[in-house]
Amino acid sequence: MATQTRVSHRHVLDLDIFSQNEIEEMLDTADSMKEILSREIKQVPTLRGRTVVNMFYEDSTRTRISFELAARALSANVVNFTARGSSVEKGESLIDTVRTLQALGADIIVIRHKQSGAPYLVAQHFAGAVLNAGDGWHAHPTQALLDLFTIREQLGHIEGCKVVIVGDILHSRVARSNIWGLTKMRARVTLCAPPTLIGPTRFWKANWPELDIIYDLDAALEGADVVMALRLQKERQQSGLLPSLREYNRYFALTAERLAELGDDVLVMHPGPMNEGVEIMPEVAVAPQSVIETQVTNGVAMRMALLYRLAS
Amino acid sequence: MTNEKQILSAEEIRRSLTRIAHEIAERNEGVQNVILVGIRRRGVPLARRIAAALADFEGQQVPIGQLDITLYRDDLHMRGPAPLVRKTEIQADITQRVVVLVDDVLYTGRTVRAALDALADLGRPMCIQLAVLVDRGHRELPIRADFVGKNVPTSREERVEVRLSEVDDEPDQVTIVRSE
Numbered sequence: 219m220a221t222q223t224r225v226s227h228r229h230v231l232d233l234d235i236f237s238q239n240e241i242e243e244m245l246d247t248a249d250s251m252k253e254i255l256s257r258e259i260k261q262v263p264t265l266r267g268r269t270v271v272n273m274f275y276e277d278s279t280r281t282r283i284s285f286e287l288a289a290r291a292l293s294a295n296v297v298n299f300t301a302r303g304s305s306v307e308k309g310e311s312l313i314d315t316v317r318t319l320q321a322l323g324a325d326i327i328v329i330r331h332k333q334s335g336a337p338y339l340v341a342q343h344f345a346g347a348v349l350n351a352g353d354g355w356h357a358h359p360t361q362a363l364l365d366l367f368t369i370r371e372q373l374g375h376i377e378g379c380k381v382v383i384v385g386d387i388l389h390s391r392v393a394r395s396n397i398w399g400l401t402k403m404r405a406r407v408t409l410c411a412p413p414t415l416i417g418p419t420r421f422w423k424a425n426w427p428e429l430d431i432i433y434d435l436d437a438a439l440e441g442a443d444v445v446m447a448l449r450l451q452k453e454r455q456q457s458g459l460l461p462s463l464r465e466y467n468r469y470f471a472l473t474a475e476r477l478a479e480l481g482d483d484v485l486v487m488h489p490g491p492m493n494e495g496v497e498i499m500p501e502v503a504v505a506p507q508s509v510i511e512t513q514v515t516n517g518v519a520m521r522m523a524l525l526y527r528l529a530s
Numbered sequence: 531m532t533n534e535k536q537i538l539s540a541e542e543i544r545r546s547l548t549r550i551a552h553e554i555a556e557r558n559e560g561v562q563n564v565i566l567v568g569i570r571r572r573g574v575p576l577a578r579r580i581a582a583a584l585a586d587f588e589g590q591q592v593p594i595g596q597l598d599i600t601l602y603r604d605d606l607h608m609r610g611p612a613p614l615v616r617k618t619e620i621q622a623d624i625t626q627r628v629v630v631l632v633d634d635v636l637y638t639g640r641t642v643r644a645a646l647d648a649l650a651d652l653g654r655p656m657c658i659q660l661a662v663l664v665d666r667g668h669r670e671l672p673i674r675a676d677f678v679g680k681n682v683p684t685s686r687e688e689r690v691e692v693r694l695s696e697v698d699d700e701p702d703q704v705t706i707v708r709s710e
Contacts, residue, residue, distance in 0.1 A: 243614065250598065250615040259651045262601040292601075523615075526601070530612035 229341045229348040230524055232357035233398040241402055245367050247523035248516070254291060255519055265294035265529050271324040273315070273340075274351070275301045275331040280490055280514055281351050281360070285328050288521035294529075297324070312336060316343050326528055329353070334391075347528035355389050361489050362395035364520040366403060368513050369444055372485055376403040382438050384410040384470055385448025385497050388417040392489045393448060401426050410438035411470065414459040435470050439480060446487040447472050450497045463496055472498045477505055485509050534691075537682055538704035543663065546679030547576065550661050551583035553677050554630055561588050563656070564628045567595040569645050570616050572634040575696035576663060580632060595620030597631075602644035618648070625653040630677075634692040636662040639673035664704055666690050682706065 227235060236244075254262055270289040274282050282298070289296045299319070301307070306315065312331075319327065325346045329337045334354030341348040352358040370376050381400055387393045387409050400407050408430040409416060416422075422429050432438040439445060450466060460466050472486060486498075486508040494500045503510055538546065555561050561584050568577030574596045581592045598616040606612065631645055642660060649658060661677035666684040684690060689707045693700045 247615050250617045253617050253619070254601075257652065262651065263647070264601040264606065526615065527612050530606055 228528070229337075229350075230359055230528065231337050231341065231348065231350045233359045233362055233395050233402065236399075236402065238402050238404070241363070241366065241399060244363055244520075244523055244527070245370055247526065248363070248367050248520045249371070251291075251522040251526070252516065252519035254522070255515070261291050261293060263293045264526060265289070265292040267295070268325045268529055269295045269297060269323050270326045270328060270525065271297045271299055271319050272351075273299045273319075273327055273329045273331075275306075275329070275333075275336070276352070278330055278352070280517065281330060284514070284517040285349075285351060285360075285521050285525075287518050288525055289326075291518070291522055292525055292529075294326075294525065312339060313343050316340050320344055320346070326525060349524060349528060352391055354391065355394070356391050357395045358391040358489075359395045359399075360517070360521055360524060361392050362399040363524070364513060364517045365392075365396055365446070365487060365489070366399050367520050368487065368509055368516050369405075369485065371516070372509055372512070373443060376400070376405050378404065378406065379443040380406045380408065380441055381444040381446060382408045382410055382442045383446045383448065384435060384438065384472070386415045386450050386454060387411050387448065388415045389451070389454070390448050396446065397426060397429070401428060405444075406430070408432055408438050408442070410435050412460065412466070415454070436476070436479070439476060442480060442484060444485045444487060445472065445480065446489075447492075447497045448489065449491060450493055452493070452496075467496055471496065472502045474499060474501050474505075477502050477507060480507070482507065487513060490514070532707055532709045534705045534707045536703055536705050537690075538664070538680055540702035543679070543702050543704065544579075546663060547579050548583050550677045550679060551580045552587070554580070554659070554661065555584060555588055557659070557676070558628050561590055561592050563626075564630060565593045565595060565620075565622055565624055565655075566630050566632055567597050567620060567624075567645075567649070569631060569633040569641060570596055570598045571697055572692055572694055573597075573632045575694050576634060576661075577630075577632040578696075580630075580661065593622040595622065595624075597645055597648055599641060599644040599648050602647045604640060604644065618652075620652060623653060624649065624655045626656050629655040629658045630661055631658060632661045634663050634694075635690050636660070636665045636673075636675050636678075637668055637690075639669045639671035642673050643671050663692060664690055680704075 286296050328349045328351050330351040331353050334356035336353050337350040410432050484507050488510045566577040568574035577594050581594050584592050596619050598618045600615045659676040662675045663679040665678045665681050691705045
């Protein structure tokens, strides 16, 4: 057997502890999983008899369904747990819930929580594996991996690509995990947003000196291979971080004009759900350069790869 | 101390594969309905070589596929970290075709069992046949090969090492290694 790096982490809580080789290996595994999804029978017996619990303390469509389809494609038993309608409403704590799920035979917990760090707490109290499906403003590693997978699949490589992340970076777990992943894979990353939605430059530069931070979108987009728009939550305006959504749209949205400037070879990405007409115009979301739906499809393959890795 | 003994030279490998190709054509009365499916990794270059031999004397290019059986293994929970999953690529539809599975060494039969399950998920072949370069015995399942390059009696303590220039960056040979 050839010696290869092995992803030996017991949990996937963020991409910070993944090396470039480990990420590369996860992307290769996802590529193999994608073939299974193209078959008539989209299922392999690998995780038969294992139980995956999706614990979603926050609403989600694509991530939850994507995890559920991924677990089923590997023949695992899937249990969907939502805070609503559970003992959480009677005041059961997260830790007690995890202990209960463990006693019920859960092997893998997939957790989405609005509190940053919640998956780390779960990992301390659970004997199986924990997969972070998004925690607060902190991390969303499976989204970042599927974004990396999509970039590599579409462009053939990640290293050296110029990736512009535009939007509410300050509050975005997608941005943070993508910055970890993209910089590990040696992409050139540019952040673009109004200063109030980026946060202190000092923080970014201290952790990733190679990041470019540009407040003017047209300048940021120059020479971009990939542009990733982030969802702008409407509450941001109420909290005074933005003068108006219309102004945000004028200066920071992906519009048909900006897309025309970028040319035919650029990739337009968005982690969803989109606010069409705010950070991205409807015609851009469905333009030939848009791989937003491909991201969703690739999400299932990527999560199969992660569940497979964590199950052994 | 280890000692390593050659059991097939490059030339013998070539002759075995040519003979297997002839036997496949003979058994199936030609190769018009045959698909060769190599089990990753070393079954794949072997399938290619058999296909090249068939193209040579049957004048027909037989479709080749590659099968990764990792996700169908029965020992995943017993091993350490999960082995790498490589891609299964079979372009042609296998339903109603004669699938000849190709692998380097037949030992316990568990890999072939996994390959049979994997094929069943891809379609319903008319029949499945098995070609191996070396059969070393010690079956743990009721499986036998249809086409065998060489039968080699071994003990369980020995290892059979197949080296193929395409994947190993070394000249072709099969050796038997005994650790003492």
